[in-house]
Amino acid sequence: MSLPVSRTLRAADLEALAVGLCLLGxxxxxxxxxxxxxxxxQLGDGELVLHAPTELAGxxxxxxxxxxxxxxxxxxxxxxxxxxxxxxATGRWTGASPDAVMAIETAGLNGVxxxxxxxxxxxxxxxxxxxxxxxxxxxxxxxxxxQLALTPCALAFPGGHTMVLDRASPTEVERTIRSALAGTGGxxxxxxxxxPAASLDETACxxxxxxxxxxxxxxxxxxxxxxxxxxxEVLGGEILGEGRVHDVLRHTSDGGLQSESSVTVLDRHxxxxxxxxxxxxxxxxxxxxxxxxxPDLICLLDRRTNRPLAVDAxxxxxxxxxxxxxAPAWWLASGHVERVSPAAFAIDCPxxxxxxxx
Amino acid sequence: xxxxxxxxxxxxxxxxxxxxxxxxxxxxxxxxxxGGVSLVADIRGRAADLEGHLLTVLQPPLRDDWHIDVxxxxxxxxGASALLIGDSSPLSQPSSLLAARVGLTVLGADDPLTAxxxxxxxxxxxxxxASETVLRVTSMAARSGEGVEDVMKAVGSVLRRxxxxxxxxxxxxxxxxxxxxxxxxxxxxxLTAVAARSRVTERVELSxxxxxxxxxxxxxxxxxxxxxxxxxLPHDLPxxxxxxxxxxxxxxxxxxxxxxxxxxxxERDARARASLLGELLNAPDDLxxxxxxxALEAGWRLxxxxxxxxxxxxxxVDPVAQRPELISALHEEGLxxxxxxxxxxxxxWITSEDEPRGxxxxxxxxxIRRAQRRLSTTTATAVGxxxxxxxxxxxxxTLGEAGEAARLAAGRVASGRFLHxxxxxxxxxxxxWTRTDTFQPAAxxxxxxxxxxxxxxxxxxxxxxxxxxxxxxxxxxxxxxxxTVSQRLTRIRSLLAVxxxxxxxxxxxxxxxxxxxxxxxxxx
Numbered sequence: 103m104s105l106p107v108s109r110t111l112r113a114a115d116l117e118a119l120a121v122g123l124c125l126l127g128x129x130x131x132x133x134x135x136x137x138x139x140x141x142x143x144q145l146g147d148g149e150l151v152l153h154a155p156t157e158l159a160g161x162x163x164x165x166x167x168x169x170x171x172x173x174x175x176x177x178x179x180x181x182x183x184x185x186x187x188x189x190x191a192t193g194r195w196t197g198a199s200p201d202a203v204m205a206i207e208t209a210g211l212n213g214v215x216x217x218x219x220x221x222x223x224x225x226x227x228x229x230x231x232x233x234x235x236x237x238x239x240x241x242x243x244x245x246x247x248x249q250l251a252l253t254p255c256a257l258a259f260p261g262g263h264t265m266v267l268d269r270a271s272p273t274e275v276e277r278t279i280r281s282a283l284a285g286t287g288g289x290x291x292x293x294x295x296x297x298p299a300a301s302l303d304e305t306a307c308x309x310x311x312x313x314x315x316x317x318x319x320x321x322x323x324x325x326x327x328x329x330x331x332x333x334x335e336v337l338g339g340e341i342l343g344e345g346r347v348h349d350v351l352r353h354t355s356d357g358g359l360q361s362e363s364s365v366t367v368l369d370r371h372x373x374x375x376x377x378x379x380x381x382x383x384x385x386x387x388x389x390x391x392x393x394x395x396x397p398d399l400i401c402l403l404d405r406r407t408n409r410p411l412a413v414d415a416x417x418x419x420x421x422x423x424x425x426x427x428x429a430p431a432w433w434l435a436s437g438h439v440e441r442v443s444p445a446a447f448a449i450d451c452p453x454x455x456x457x458x459x460x
Numbered sequence: 461x462x463x464x465x466x467x468x469x470x471x472x473x474x475x476x477x478x479x480x481x482x483x484x485x486x487x488x489x490x491x492x493x494x495g496g497v498s499l500v501a502d503i504r505g506r507a508a509d510l511e512g513h514l515l516t517v518l519q520p521p522l523r524d525d526w527h528i529d530v531x532x533x534x535x536x537x538x539g540a541s542a543l544l545i546g547d548s549s550p551l552s553q554p555s556s557l558l559a560a561r562v563g564l565t566v567l568g569a570d571d572p573l574t575a576x577x578x579x580x581x582x583x584x585x586x587x588x589x590a591s592e593t594v595l596r597v598t599s600m601a602a603r604s605g606e607g608v609e610d611v612m613k614a615v616g617s618v619l620r621r622x623x624x625x626x627x628x629x630x631x632x633x634x635x636x637x638x639x640x641x642x643x644x645x646x647x648x649x650x651l652t653a654v655a656a657r658s659r660v661t662e663r664v665e666l667s668x669x670x671x672x673x674x675x676x677x678x679x680x681x682x683x684x685x686x687x688x689x690x691x692x693l694p695h696d697l698p699x700x701x702x703x704x705x706x707x708x709x710x711x712x713x714x715x716x717x718x719x720x721x722x723x724x725x726x727e728r729d730a731r732a733r734a735s736l737l738g739e740l741l742n743a744p745d746d747l748x749x750x751x752x753x754x755a756l757e758a759g760w761r762l763x764x765x766x767x768x769x770x771x772x773x774x775x776x777v778d779p780v781a782q783r784p785e786l787i788s789a790l791h792e793e794g795l796x797x798x799x800x801x802x803x804x805x806x807x808x809w810i811t812s813e814d815e816p817r818g819x820x821x822x823x824x825x826x827x828i829r830r831a832q833r834r835l836s837t838t839t840a841t842a843v844g845x846x847x848x849x850x851x852x853x854x855x856x857x858t859l860g861e862a863g864e865a866a867r868l869a870a871g872r873v874a875s876g877r878f879l880h881x882x883x884x885x886x887x888x889x890x891x892x893w894t895r896t897d898t899f900q901p902a903a904x905x906x907x908x909x910x911x912x913x914x915x916x917x918x919x920x921x922x923x924x925x926x927x928x929x930x931x932x933x934x935x936x937x938x939x940x941x942x943x944t945v946s947q948r949l950t951r952i953r954s955l956l957a958v959x960x961x962x963x964x965x966x967x968x969x970x971x972x973x974x975x976x977x978x979x980x981x982x983x984x
Contacts, residue, residue: 349553353524364524366554374561376554378526387526390533390558449526450504 109229109312110149111217113142118318123213124410125317125337125427126310128399130382131210131236132172133412138214140182144221152229152311155302158202162296163228164189166219167206169240169257169279170289173414175211184258184291185219191256191264192293200296202226206243207233208310215291217311228299234307234430235399237442238381240279241272247438248305250297257282257290265290307432317427324408330423333408339427340456342386342393343369344405347420365402365416367424375424377402379413384447386424395454397429397442428456466493466512467583469542469565470669471695476620477578478569481544484551485559485566490669492565494541497580499573503527503545510538516576520546528555536562546572586699593618593703594710601714608718609634615711619704621691625677625715628653628686638692642667650674653686661705662688671696675708678716689715723781730780733758733800737807744853760798761811767821768846768858769797769828770866772805777839779806789834793827805841805866807859816848825880832878842870842877871898903972909955917955920948922973925966 111119116138123134155163166185168175193199203223205216208231220227232243245252252275254268263286267278283290302308320336330341349366367375369388376387383400386393394400402411405421416422433439434457440446443453469488472478495512502519504527515535521528528545532555535543543559548568551559559566569575581589596618604614608625612635616623624635630647632639639647643666650664656676664672670692677687689712691704736758739751747755747762755762771786773779779801786806790797797808810824825845832843844865846858861881869879910917920938924945927933931949935942949960958965 348557351524351552351554364526364552364554366557368557372561374554374558376526376529376558385526387529389561390529390531390536392530 109152109315111145111152111311111315112149113145113147115315115318116142116145118322119213119311119315120318121321121410122314122316122318123208123210124412125321125399125401126208126213126234126314127210127236127410127412128382128396128401129236129379129411129413130238131207131212132168132175134211134214136176136179137211137218141214141218141221144218150217150221150227153202153226155228155230155299155306155308158226158228158299161201161226161228161299162198163202163204163230163299163302164192164200164296165204165206165232165294166216167212167292168215168289169292170283170287172211172289174288178260178287178289180260180291182218182222184260185215185293186223187258187262187264188256188291188293189219189223191258191266192254192295195254195256195266195268196295198296200225202228202299204228204302204306205231205311206240206292206294207231207235207237208307208314209233209236213311213314219291228302229311230302230306230308231310232294232306234310234432235397236382240276242441242446243272244306244432244436244438245294245297246272247436247441250305252294255292255294257292259286259290261287304436307430310430321408326408327406328408333403333423333425337425337427339399339401339425340394342388342424342426343367343371343373343375344423345369345371345375345421347416347418347422350416350418363413363416367402367422377424378449380447381413383413385444385449385451386426392451392454394426394456395444395449395451396447397433397439397453398455399427399429401425401427426456465583465586465698466495467697467699468492468695469494469514471697471700472579472582473567474694475578475582475697475700477582478575480548480571481567481569481575482548483565484545484548484568485556486564488542488565492541494579494583496583497576498540499576503531506534507538510535510540513540514542514544514576514579515540516544516572518546518572518576523547523549524552526554528552529558532559532564532566533562536564540564542567544569544572544575546570582697582699586702589699590703590706594706597707598710601711606718607722608715611711611715611718615707615714619691619707621693621704623689623691626651626674626688626690628656628688633687636692638672638690640666643670643672647672651688651690656686656688661709663701663705665696669695671701673701673704673708675705675712677712677719726783727780730783730801734802736760737800737802740852741856741859744851744856747852758798762852762855763850764811764813765815765848765850766809766811766854766858767816767824767848768855768860768862769808769810770805770844770846770859770862771808771832771835772842772844772866772870773839775804777804779804782839785838786831786835789831790828792834793831795824795827795831807862809855809858815850821848828880829876829878832876840877842866843879844869845878845880847881899971900975903975906968906972907956907976910952913951913955915944915948915951917948917952918973918976920945921952921969924949925970925973929960929966 120134120138203216203220203225205212217227232245252272253270254266257265265282324336330344334341345368347365348368350363352363363379365377369375373389377383378385385395386400403423403425404411405423433442439453444451469492470490472494494514497516498507498509498513499516500507503517503521507515542565544567548570551566597615600614600618601611604610612623622636622638624638625633626639627633628651630639630644647664650662651674659676662674672690672692674688674690677689689708691708736754783799787799795810797810799806799808828845832841835841844862846861849857865879865881869877923937924934931942931945935945960966
């Protein structure tokens with residue numbers, strides 16, 4: 103990982119950013135495109151500084167993001183005040199106002215929501231997040247792994263009401279928020295309790311937005327109809343196969359709450375690829391042998407346009423590259439990889455990662 | 461055969477113990493062999509020895525579980541012949557695609573343990589399989605019903621293969637169709653009467669991979685026809701064919717014994733019936749009380765009205781053995797008759813409470829004629845039917861008439877060798893006999909001198925004999941002078957060189973006239 107240096111974001115970078123966030127979403131985490139147009143209008147000709155945590159030592163940073171169904175989010179758009187309401191609620195509860203904003207999850211839709219919140223609140227943005235990639239559950243965040251509390255936290259719903267949750271374990275937070283969402287509008291703005299910027303290097307993934315920008319720019323340099331080796335080289339990953347989606351087998355587990363699917367890709371050179379998914383792509387088997395798993399970023403790209411494809415958008419007949427990118431460094435370095443390994447998704451397979459393989 | 465003998469997977473799939481096993485992916489090639497069986501508890505299990513083995517997973521997997529893919533890959537990489545999982549529903553798309561890619565046959569069974577154990581027995585424990593099969597066949601056959609059919613059914617339920625009794629030459633006598641038309645020649649060449657005498661099991665390799673295992677049924681008497689007990693296998697599965705060879709020799713012996721027991725009983729009954737009928741025919745007016753009682757016990761009603769039927773067969777037919785066929789032919793036409801073996805054929809009669817009306821008798825005769833036609837597919841017969849007569853004496857009379865009629869019927873090809881006395885009267889029946897192919901040429905040559913003579917000599921002679929040798933009556937009928945009649949008679953006597961006063965010669969001439977020239981009044 104390169105040294106965190108503060109960077110700036112302009113409206114011209116937003117397309118690359120969206121693609122990069124999709125790649126970090128690993129098939130899930132929602133589509134950043136609709137909300138990035140909100141960001142574009144807010145940015146105008148200006149720029150947003152992506153601060154490294156060290157630059158704001160002493161500041162307290164509030165992680166914000168959107169929770170719930172990303173698909174509902176694009177149908178039931180925010181009025182803009184939700185993030186402010188959530189941050190204000192935690193402020194009222196703790197008696198201290200945050201000095202800066204960071205993202206809960208810099209991947210997919212939530213990569214953009216924190217930026218919009220920072221602009222809206224007029225607070226600096228710290229390029230750090232608690233996931234480093236698309237992750238489906240709040241109890242999988244880095245703070246939980248680092249034994250930090252998620253509470254007090256506040257939810258602001260698009261209907262205007264607000265909910266504050268305190269003294270709950272991460273599992274309780276996850277469960278309570280899910281049930282609250284089921285009873286309301288389907289999504290909500292979430293603000294966690296602010297934390298000190300100084301400790302973010304140990305407790306959060308730093309520079310993820312920068313990584314998204316780098317990935318997006320590299321992706322933008324790819325030609326249409328680029329070949330597999332070129333895609334792997336430019337994006338810094340490995341292509342496990344390329345071919346046609348033969349079948350998308352959708353099934354549900356966990357009493358119908360968790361939707362899973364198995365995507366079968368027939369490689370044009372012969373092998374049969376099977377990709378196990380939940381919200382994200384979790385594991386790739388090539389000819390019956392597991393070859394890649396979470397927390398590495400498994401992405402399916404349209405083979406013609408190289409556009410990343412979401413799990414729920416995959417259709418039979420799509421021509422795809424099956425790409426794997428390295429996992430966020432924090433998970434490997436911190437020794438907490440088991441929290442985002444296949445076992446955390448009820449897949450009894452050890453993590454198979456790019457790092458340490460070569 | 462105690463060492464492992466690899467068997468073709470296709471043969472296992474056709475085995476009765478593997479009926480529940482389905483091919484879920486990659487149909488096996490005919491050459492794919494199974495040399496052993498490895499068991500694992502669930503799809504995460506790993507077996508040490510896979511090469512050439514049938515890898516069996518006991519716990520039913522979740523259909524969409526990706527572990528199936530891993531297992532398919534491991535099994536293929538380890539050289540397993542096939543994978544058997546505990547779920548016979550279709551594989552998921554990715555799994556079946558993978559199986560096709562790595563070329564591994566995937567099988568499904570709702571009870572994989574039973575299937576695996578059956579496979580293991582057929583592959584590794586052929587001797588055990590054979591002895592178990594023989595034991596089960598022996599006990600089932602011993603407990604089966606009396607008939608040969610019962611034994612066949614019992615043995616078939618153990619072997620679970622098509623089973624039949626086949627005559628030398630390949631005709632199926634009883635049971636399933638085991639000899640297909642295209643295999644007939646091969647079968648006829650192997651299953652000969654000569655081969656049957658050596659009393660050893662024969663194997664007949666058929667077109668395709670099918671196989672017949674045949675064992676001759678030991679004959680009861682020297683003149684019994686050769687019979688083979690035959691089982692058909694779709695594939696030569698060594699353990700199964702060995703077991704079948706042994707089992708069939710046991711079953712054939714039981715069938716032979718049952719056949720001879722049945723024959724003994726049947727012959728005893730036949731003798732009893734024949735002697736009872738003999739007594740009835742000898743003294744119908746003066747039946748001994750014991751005879752009456754025996755008749756009653758035999759189910760014969762001596763009172764009422766009887767309609768006699770005589771069925772003559774050639775000397776080649778065994779009336780004792782064929783009796784059931786006659787009874788069933790009559791039964792299928794709705795006739796319940798008493799049938800007694802007598803000489804070269806049967807005597808039979810139908811009894812009714814009241815004197816049947818003419819139309820009823822006609823209908824009965826029609827039914828009997830149809831029964832004869834049914835029987836004609838196996839046995840050629842000449843059938844005579846008598847008139848209805850009452851009481852014990854009536855049995856004798858109607859059977860007597862039926863016997864006469866049957867003798868006449870034998871010469872009447874045109875009427876299907878069937879004759880009912882009631883229709884014509886006995887006299888007409890006898891006369892009808894003179895019109896047969898044998899008598900007519902004789903009659904023609906006897907009367908030949910009268911042809912081409914002036915004066916209607918044949919007509920005159922016929923009328924004269926019909927009118928009891930009365931010249932004046934003849935003259936009146938023919939409308940000529942009686943002297944003309946006398947003169948014609950003199951010419952007839954001289955032309956034929958006969959003495960019209962001699963009764964025998966007169967009878968012969970009369971019959972001859974009737975044969976050649978039918979007066980208009982007799983044409984009906």
